[in-house]
Amino acid sequence: MQREEKQLEASLDAIIMRVNDLKTSIASMLVKLENEYETLNWPTFLDNFALMSGHLTALSKVLSNEKCAALRSLAVLPLLLSPERDEELVRLTERRVAAFAHDHVPDLLRTRPEPEAEARLALLEQRAANMSYDAAQKQVAAMNKVVSLVWDLISEARESWENEVGARAGVAQTSSVADTHALVAAVGMGRGLKQSSSGGPQNNNGVPGAGGMGNSVAGGRGGMGPGQQQQQMGQMSKAPSAIKTNIKSATQVHPYAR
Structure with a gap:
């Protein structure tokens, strides 16, 4: 026991x-x-x-x-019925049942459906028993047709969705995130750009050293007069000679001459 x-x-x-x-x-x-x-x-x-x-x-x-x-x-039998509030019962039922009273016992200890549900179930069973075999087969065929139609609709929607997902995955990518970041860094901060062969800075037109040369020439000419400018241009136009010359004066003063 x-x-x-x-x-x-x-x-x-x-x-x-x-x-x-x-x-x-x-x-x-x-x-x-x-x-x-x-x-x-x-x-x-x-x-x-x-x-x-x-x-x-x-x-x-x-x-x-x-x-x-x-x-x-x-078998479960009620040993004590009381209309008063039972705290232990409240705790066990999570505040759904406050008292084990006479009106709750038929619902809590029921082993069969409610009388109304039992009557409706008996009516449905009677209708099913009185239905002929041909009528039952027709209803089964109609139900199978409806289920097959719903299944076809779901299958077509699933196939179209899978094809759409496959088409999206098969499209070749035409851009690169890394290349985009590198291009933005090169344009904005000059990162990754090589210097020119002369090593000098580049102006806005991309000609190396042009801006610095123009500035130096302009600054040099600004401080000269017209004669100095012509003399400088003449010196720049004459090529230096490779023959050394020694020019002496024709008249020399002798210290003992009278």
Whole structure:
């Protein structure tokens, strides 16, 4: 008897743990649907749905495990009903149930659907049983046609999307970010530009040394007179002779001459 009680407690602890995980994922999904419905996208919704599906699968594995106690053979009976507030019950139910009263017991310990839902289910089962085989096959064929049409639409949209993505990836790139940065640095800061062969600065027209020569000539001529300018031009026009000459005066004064 003690062994069965310990096995039941372990099974209940494992079930409660899985149920809490499932409850947390459902609460997170509800919060996103209520607060992030404008920015919530389809992949995020599918991820949350897959998480809930995983928790349900884990709960099913725990219930179908051989070590889990056979809960179907157990019955839950209310031992005490009270209309007063029970703090322990409030804590266990996360403030959803304040008292284990007579009006809550039928809903909390229900093992069958509600009478209205049970009546509607019985009506649907009766309609399905009275339907002929040909009518059922026609409805199945119509349903399959609708599903096939939706599947074709989804497949075409997926193919067009994949083709568009492949076309974007196959377009050759016509620009280089590194070359653009190098060009901007060369134009703005002169980075990477080589100096001219003369080593002098370049003017705005790209002629090396032209600006400096013009400035020096202009400055030299500005301080000269007209005669000096002609003399300088004459000296520049005459080529230097390679023959040395010694010119002597024709008349010399003798110191003892009378």
